[in-house]
Amino acid sequence: MTATGPLRDALAAATEDRLVYDLDGIGASCAELRRELPGVHVRFALKACPVDEVLRYLARRGIGVDAAGPEEIAQAVRAGVPVERIHYGNTVKSDRNIAHAHRSGVRDYATDSVEDVRAVAAHAPGARVFCRLATTGDGALWGLSDKFGCAPADAVDVLLAAWEAGLTPAGLSVHVGSQQMTADAWQDAFADLAQTLEALRRRGVVLDHVNLGGGLPARGYTDRYGTPLDPPLDKIFAVLRDGMQHLRDLHGGPLDFVVEPGRHLVAEHGAVRAHVVRTTRRRGPDGTYRRWLYLSAGRFNGLYETDALQYPLVFPTHPDADRVPARVAGPTCDSDDAFPAPVLVPADLRSGDPVWALASGAYAASYMTRGFNGFAPLPHTCVGGAR
Numbered sequence: 001m002t003a004t005g006p007l008r009d010a011l012a013a014a015t016e017d018r019l020v021y022d023l024d025g026i027g028a029s030c031a032e033l034r035r036e037l038p039g040v041h042v043r044f045a046l047k048a049c050p051v052d053e054v055l056r057y058l059a060r061r062g063i064g065v066d067a068a069g070p071e072e073i074a075q076a077v078r079a080g081v082p083v084e085r086i087h088y089g090n091t092v093k094s095d096r097n098i099a100h101a102h103r104s105g106v107r108d109y110a111t112d113s114v115e116d117v118r119a120v121a122a123h124a125p126g127a128r129v130f131c132r133l134a135t136t137g138d139g140a141l142w143g144l145s146d147k148f149g150c151a152p153a154d155a156v157d158v159l160l161a162a163w164e165a166g167l168t169p170a171g172l173s174v175h176v177g178s179q180q181m182t183a184d185a186w187q188d189a190f191a192d193l194a195q196t197l198e199a200l201r202r203r204g205v206v207l208d209h210v211n212l213g214g215g216l217p218a219r220g221y222t223d224r225y226g227t228p229l230d231p232p233l234d235k236i237f238a239v240l241r242d243g244m245q246h247l248r249d250l251h252g253g254p255l256d257f258v259v260e261p262g263r264h265l266v267a268e269h270g271a272v273r274a275h276v277v278r279t280t281r282r283r284g285p286d287g288t289y290r291r292w293l294y295l296s297a298g299r300f301n302g303l304y305e306t307d308a309l310q311y312p313l314v315f316p317t318h319p320d321a322d323r324v325p326a327r328v329a330g331p332t333c334d335s336d337d338a339f340p341a342p343v344l345v346p347a348d349l350r351s352g353d354p355v356w357a358l359a360s361g362a363y364a365a366s367y368m369t370r371g372f373n374g375f376a377p378l379p380h381t382c383v384g385g386a387r
Contacts, residue, residue, distance in 0.1 A: 003271060003314060003358055008382045011356050012316060014273040017296050019364055019378045021049075021095075023057045023385030025269030026361075030061055033216075033261060037236040040244075041258045043087060045214050046072045048262025048362045049270070055079035055380040058265075066214075066260040067094075068099040077104065089173075089211075089260065091116060091132055091148055100124040104271060110211075112150045114161045123166035129162045130171030130211055133192050139185045140177025141308040142214060148175065152196040159205055172196055173211035173260075179263065179308075180215035183239040190243035194250055209246060209256040212240065216259070218267035220359035222310045229309070263362030266307055270361020271300045272311075272378065275333050276353040279345075290328040290335040293345050295355055298330010298337040302378050303357055304367035306339050313343060314356040321346035322374040332373040 003011055007022040014020065033042065043064040047053070055065070056079045064085030067069070067075040076086050087108035088101050094115065098109070102124035109120050112132045120127055133155055137143020150158060159169035167302055175186040193210055200207065217231035248255050274297035284290050297303055303311055313328070315321070324347045329338035368377040 003356060007269065007271060010381055010383045011271055011273050014354075014381070015084065016273075017275060017378055019274060019302060019336050019360075019380040020271050021051065021054060021266070021361055021380065022384045023053065023382050025384070026054065026057065026266055026383070027061065029265045029269065030058070030063060033259070033264070037240060037244075037257075037259065039257075040212075041209075041256060043085070043089070043258055043260050044265065045089075045260045045262030046076060047366055049266045050075060051380060051382070052079055052365050053385070054266065055081065057384055057385045058383075064312060067106075070097050070104070071103075072280075073101055073104050073106060084309070087130075087258075095119055097124050102127065107222045108170065109192060111158060112148060115157055115309040116159055117162045117167065121162070121167050128170035129157045129159070130173050130207075130209070131162075131169075132173045132175070132213075133189070133196060134184065134188055135174055135192075137177035137185075139180055139182035141179040141181070143177045144175055145177070152199065155196050156199045156205075159200060159207075160256070161201060163205060169200075169207065171207050171209040173209055173213055173258075175213035175260075176215040177282045178215060179217045179221070179229075179231075180236075181217055181229065183232060183235045185215070186212075186236065186239045186243060190239075190246065193243075193247060197247060197251055198273060206253065207251075208254065209258055209259040210244075211260065212244075214262050214264075215380075216261050216264035218263045218359065220268035220312065222312055224309060226310055226341060226343060264322060267362035268359050270359075270364060272297050272357040272360045272364060274302075274355045274357060276349050276351055276355060278324070279349050280299050282324055291324060291345075293326045293328045293343070293349065293359075294331060295328060296331055297357065297378065298332060300330065300332055300334070300337060300369045300372040301375050302364045302368055303330065303360060305363060310341070310343065311357040311360050312340050313345070314358060315346050315349065315352055315353065316356060318346035318348065321348055323347065328363050336340050
């Protein structure tokens with residue numbers, strides 16, 4: 001993967017470390033998603049990129065927000081997202097936060113338990129709720145299983161409890177895991193959704209929407225060992241379209257659909273401009289020498305997701321240099337601040353040389369610490385995005 005167009009130009013122009021986002025590239029991903037899933041309501045998973053310029057850009061294009069709490073709701077409203085396009089997508093909510101969201105005008109809330117339903121009824125009376133079904137997370141880089149969601153039979157009880165508490169049982173949702181690499185995960189999710197819709201209809205509960213959650217994969221990543229990840233997006237979109245049509249036929253009435261893309265929209269359209277801190281050769285525990293490349297950015301200031309992947313690295317001042325294997329690590333004193341496997345790097349790197357970490361537009365801004373070990377969060381630059 002190589003940086004191209006405005007993103008490359010902005011990276012090349014940067015003389016200091018920073019995050020760079022290509023807004024027009026993000027817009028192209030939005031347009032592609034809408035072509036693949038026509039008529040589906042898009043709610044951007046704000047946690048993936050809580051950058052005001054990105055949110056304003058998406059808001060101008062009619063994209064809503066999947067918010068996880070009051071601060072994200074407030075940020076979305078400030079960015080110009082109409083409150084009716086914001087839902088509270090977190091099933092973990094305190095009484096105070098539910099009340100705050102309700103006062104802000106949010107009327108749609110995710111849930112997965114009777115206890116949460118009771119809290120929503122008490123602090124957001126008359127609200128609409130959609131119940132999240134559990135998934136295995138199989139096939140995803142990050143499964144997101146266990147903590148969230150309930151079984152189809154329990155979802156029926158949850159939504160019946162919502163109706164009895166004066167809430168509107170409005171929908172169902174799933175999340176098949178972040179960076180989901182298989183279409184099978186969505187096929188399994190549709191089977192559970194169909195089962196639950198049918199069970200609810202037998203109990204007299206008719207829903208108005210299904211939320212297919214996040215999980216749509218991004219292009220541009222490599223796996224932990226540097227092999228390019230090639231998500232089967234054509235097959236995934238085909239499964240989504242077929243599954244939605246099946247649910248509409250089963251439902252027998254109007255049924256809207258929502259998706260919550262995060263990394264799918266922004267990952268490949270953002271990059272970190274970092275620099276070489278030092279290269280070394282040190283003897284390892286097995287007695288052999290290893291080369292290390294220490295970067296100014298690592299897990300705590302922009303490149304957090306090295307637990308499951310490697311960010312493709314570009315060395316713009318050494319395009320044709322001989323390459324040698326090296327372990328790549330961030331600048332902190334934490335031993336987890338390192339790529340999991342060796343990377344081929346130019347043999348003649350020097351301290352201060354620029355390095356671009358591509359496909360880092362998702363979660364880079366949100367996972368940065370306030371300054372672990374004194375290494376400050378990266379500033380950011382956005383390019384493109386003319387109205």
